[in-house]
């Protein structure tokens with residue numbers, strides 16, 4: 323997106339020049355779905371999530387509604403591979419829904435293909451708005467990660483994945499102060515060697531973070547209808563924007579890689595959010611990669627994680643089993 327009204331270089335904040343209507347449109351992912359109408363896309367997404375969860379609960383060993391804190395709704399569902407061991411890689415998923423919809427009970431998309439390959443999958447619930455505040459959600463997600471490390475200290479790596487608003491929550495974990503939680507989660511996911519450029523020497527070097535179609539600068543959200551439930555002030559938005567914060571932060575573990583992924587049919591603002599976050603990570607001491615997934619929209623990108631042959635499922639598996 324180019325700003326041609328000024329001195330002729332791309333604006334850093336193109337959204338500030340948008341009409342309220344255009345901004346609303348850019349931040350409404352269902353309107354950018356081409357294969358279906360907006361409402362049908364949302365219905366399909368939720369149906370696939372519910373089916374995947376029903377299947378996971380019926381066919382996999384699981385621990386459901388395990389509390390990671392004392393607060394209401396501070397629960398995770400843990401799905402296990404067939405072989406019984408606690409020395410497993412753990413893949414945590416934070417669902418999307420603009421911090422105001424969605425739940426763990428309809429978000430077990432990737433459980434089947436990942437558990438089939440020996441990965442334990444943890445689907446995390448957090449207290450959505452309007453009841454929950456964003457600061458509280460970030461704290462909850464931090465505690466859910468610490469909980470998994472404490473409960474499974476012999477894990478073979480903890481991998482964090484979030485979709486959309488959940489990708490924001492996962493990205494905030496890059497900034498978490500683990501000393502407060504008495505544990506350092508095993509978020510490394512890196513066991514190989516880097517190429518000289520610091521870029522992956524193969525397309526499947528390991529990442530500890532998978533940020534799927536995320537929002538990393540929350541300021542524009544303040545001016546959309548999403549903020550009716552969220553009630554973010556500008557200060558809340560800035561304090562909770564990894565885009566602003568990672569530039570000033572040191573990686574807790576510099577070997578930890580971040581994969582930023584966006585769908586071809588995500589809106590231009592979602593593309594910009596992912597690209598700029600990736601660029602900011604690279605400018606700091608973070609190891610990041612960027613991937614635009616061909617032929618998928620904001621919802622398909624996650625729906626397809628139910629399939630073992632899907633590109634992103636394969637990237638995740640190759641990362642874990644490097």
Ligand SMILES: N[C@@H](CC(=O)c1ccccc1NC=O)C(=O)O
Pocket residue numbers: 349350351352353364367418419420421424485486487488
């Ligand atoms: N009301 C939004 C819904 C939405 O954004 C969404 C729905 C499910 C999962 C992720 C979503 N987006 C970000 O968190 C829309 O119509 O696109």
